[in-house]
Amino acid sequence: MTGQGERMPRRGLALTVLIVNQLLAGAGVATGMALAAILTADLTDTVAMGGLAQSSSVLGAAIVAIPLARLAVRAGRHVALATGYALAFGGAVLVVAAATSGMPVLVFLGLAAFGAASAAGLQARFAGTEVAAPGFEARSMSLVLWATTIGSVAGPLLSESGDEFGQALGLPPLVGPFVFSAVAFALSALLVGTLLRTPRAGHLAVDPSAPAPDEPSARPDVGDPAVALDASLDASLDTSPDASPDASPGVQPDASPAKVGAWAALTVALRNPRALVAFLAIVCSHTVMVGVMVMTPLHMTEHGLSISLVGVVLSIHILGMYGASPLMGWLSDRIGSERVIALGAALLISATVIGILAPVDSLLVLMPFALGLLGLGWSAGLIGGSTLLTTSVDEPLRVPLQGATDASMNIAAAASAALSGVVLGVGGFAGVNVVAIFVLVPLAIAGLRARVLARSAAA
Incomplete structure (x- = not known):
């Protein structure tokens, strides 16, 4: 209610x-x-x-x-x-x-x-x-x-x-x-x-068209470690004096929810395998995108390409970032956010590999393709990760966790922008892209771990 x-x-x-x-x-x-x-x-x-x-x-x-x-x-x-x-x-x-x-x-x-x-x-x-x-x-x-x-x-x-x-x-x-x-x-x-009017966090309305809590489609697998964590979290955060075992399932009480700080929410959520994947998808995708994108204009102009051509390449990049977002949203709803995150990682790796291997005399042909893929990978990582972040934790954690994730994403982007110039000076544009690939390693490890845990729970 x-x-x-x-x-x-x-x-x-x-x-x-x-x-x-x-x-x-x-x-x-x-x-x-x-x-x-x-x-x-x-x-x-x-x-x-x-x-x-x-x-x-x-x-x-x-x-x-x-x-x-x-x-x-x-x-x-x-x-x-x-x-x-x-x-x-x-x-x-x-x-x-x-x-x-x-x-x-x-x-x-x-x-x-x-x-x-x-x-x-x-x-x-x-x-x-x-x-x-x-x-x-x-x-x-x-x-x-x-x-x-x-x-x-x-x-x-x-x-x-x-x-x-x-x-x-x-x-x-x-x-x-x-x-x-x-x-x-x-x-x-x-x-x-x-x-614009939105309900306060913890007081989101229950849609009458949604499945009832006692229907199988509305209840996640109790063997899922993420669900077990959320269940324990519910118990630890339920400080309302009106809370009782007899409360109707699926209906939020009118009492104010327990307040959870952003970093506390992040600390708890990162023990949830699915929430960890969502967090890393957002932060790593944004870090890779910013690190490569900010050095691309300098790389192109250093090899004789005009500012107008740089503008065209960046426009293609922005089109990939935002123009394809409805497609990424549709895919997230249809095939699942985890698969869209995997797609985003594959696109980002493809973009960085092109950046590593692209010969100087082919920059005009390959850089629009690489930056377009970079934008598409960011879009998939951000939308897939944001969707998974929203659905992988309970209501008391949701908004504080979103704030902590966005803060982490921007801090990582600022560091990436600052360090990319140093990497460019030492290892060239190929070095920037090599470092970008290593940024995706934690996401790959967390994704594999989440799949193993999910399969173990299902077994």
Whole structure:
């Protein structure tokens, strides 16, 4: 049952709001970040400082991921999303003010707050599963991610118009796009804050069309070690004085659920083989994608390819990341999230092998193919992993675990972006891809372990 005063969200309206919101927020992020590195390099007169623009935004996203997850538990996902976009609005405004007054340090602070939009955009994918009809969770998540494609493609196209608009207002060059970003984030915060409604974690409504708890299809195999862990977790977390053995199965009580911290949730969930696979699928896929992607433009330009060709390759990469997300969501619902994760790992390995073996004189042909596969592998890993993460743990752990996972993902991405430059200098682009393959080893080990445990439980 839902808590007092809470209603089960209207799925069609909620999903539409999330999709429109992703269009706005995706455009806001891409519009500002397209020129952030150039802006910071100009302000500091140091090219190397331009690289810190992306790192500031990624670290900002990592810092706010867990607080936004806690807010989602207390007040609902819509409140957390609105707060994230409001923070990003403040960050965009700070960038404009700091760049106008010539204060580079505050620009980095503004970019860190700007990263809250990325954190909110990632958490919006989980909101997609919360408003989805049973059996359509992955597809709903994938539609929310797919909407980011349009915003991400439209954002850089708006950068030049934003710059012209800003200079017409008397702002310095390259600052105007952040005005557009601020407007987009303000609209996003207003949209989700007023129109989106999601129940608080622990009070999600039970759909009457879902199988009854006593039906075999609704009850997992009691021999599954993950189920055993979740059952013990239920007992340890059930601190409600109203809890009793006679409570109706499958119906959440109206009492507030036990509060679980993000890192505590992660610690418990990583003892669950399926949750561990989900966590590693998200973190490893994102780490590999970022590590290879950020070095690709430098690798291509060092071998004589133009910036316009680099832009084409990155557009193909983004299309693979977001454009194919509905397919990955459909596959997750049809064949299972574990198989989609395996598909994602295979695609990422294929992309990195091409990066290792690609001859210099074939970069123009092979790099679009490699970066396209890299984007597809990321999409499969993120959607398959996010779906499995949502279904592999009980309700008290779900939202805190999602926040901890997103924070871990962004921290790993920031480290990957920073270290890839060092690896490129030592081992070249092939070395970057070799390291990326080794990043996938923990995921492979965890996946094999989960399969062995599942087969043992079935036997």
